[in-house]
Amino acid sequence: MPFLIENDYSPVYELYISLHAFIARRRHALLDLGKDWAVRVRHGLNKDFASRLARIKPESRACVIVPSLVWKTPPAYRQDIGAYLNWLxxxxxxxxxSLFQTSARIEVLNKCSDLQKARDQAVEVLNLWYEQYYRAVESDLAPKLAEKAELQKIAAKDANPEDFIEQLTFGLRMQPIxxxxxxxxxxQYHFxxxxVYDLTRDSLILYYPANIDTVEPGKPSLALLRLTRALSDENRLRILRFLSEGQRSFSExxxxxxxxxxxxxxxxxxLRASGLVRILVADGNPGNPDRFTLRPGVTEYVSEQLSGFLNE
Incomplete structure (x- = not known):
């Protein structure tokens, strides 16, 4: 059966995603924002709040960071962070x-035995995060993310769903189920x-990288930097060649x-972050990749990225 594509935007999504990016300490080195961003943010937080965030365990994180709730939030409360938090x-x-049952990740429902308590904790943490960090960046990010969502909404009208999803996610190939x-x-920007994805009872919600950074003249783009770093390792080049021969499982x-x-x-x-590898998902769950292969047009993509920088 085909996919039904919906494009959505609310400033509340990025509030959640930015907190997720900060709390996910093991991912900091892999983010475009990098470890330096996390250090700067931590220094700007109240010490008690910074300590509180550091104590949130991975198994509890899913009960606090539930951006998919925004998808089922009434329109009147979706376009202002304060209104959303007061409503929640x-x-x-x-x-x-009911809100958690219809829009939270399935594993959230298994981990959060007391949804009312989880809701109260989430509202408190999100309010503090907004006041101590996100408010300062919202005015810059929100218009750019809103514009990105609107452009993709227009582009999706005439696009093949599988191709469109792969383009936005740099290689996630969803196969019909x-x-x-x-x-x-x-x-989203911060991750x-x-x-990032949320698999709910009736939807797959994908928060894709918006690529809204402004590139200074004479400097390489983040996409080119990711690409050159990925190609600088001998083992990665060998893996790329292996994947160019056909679809492979992780074990292979x-x-x-x-x-x-x-x-x-x-x-x-x-390799995935650089846009070189396609991940094939057969069961509708991006957390269960089925096969890996080289993305079509890789050599042209590498040439375009390098030529665009050298000839700008």
Whole structure:
């Protein structure tokens, strides 16, 4: 069955995603913003709040950072962060339960035994995060993300759904499944170059890298930097050649390379971020990649990125 594409935008999404990027300490080195961004943000936070965020365990994180709730939020509360947080805080217990049941990740429902408590904690943390960090960057980011969402909404009208999703996510190839699946596409900045996803009961919500950074004249783009870094390693080049011969499972890549699974995973992550590798997803869940292969047009893409910089 085909995918139903929905493009969405609300400033509240980025509030959640920015907090997710900061709390996910193991990912800092892999983000375009880098470790320096996390250090600067931490220094700008109240010490008690910074300590509180550091104590949020991975298993509790899913109960606090639930951006998919915004998808089912009434329109009147979606376009202003303060209005959204006040609305969420005022929801009766039954409505809170219904909201989480219809729009939270499936694993969130398994981890969060007390949804009312999870809601209260999330509202408190998000309010503090907004006051101490996100408010300062919102006026710059919000218009750019809104414009990106509108442009992609127009582009999606005449696009093949699978091609469109792959283009926005730098290589995530969703293959049709038995039931029609709604895929909600939302631009995000803080977690770039990665996409973030929420698999709910009736939708796949993908927060794709918006690529809204302004490139200074004479400096390479982030896309070109990712590309050159990915190609600077011999093992990655060998893996690319192996993937150019056809679709491969993760186990096949491990056997071919002779490297540890964790090392292969690291290399595939770098190649994926550079836009060189396609990940085939067969069951509608991006967390379960089925096969890896070289993306079509890779040599042309490399040439375009380099030529664009040299000839600007």
């Amino acid at each position: 805080a005022s929801l009766p217990a039954n409505d809170t339960f 038995a039931a029609t699946q709604t895929v909600v596409l939302i631009p 770039s170059p990665w996409d 890549v491990v056997r071919f390379s002779g490297l540890a699974k964790s090392t292969v995973h690291h290399h595939l992550v770098a």
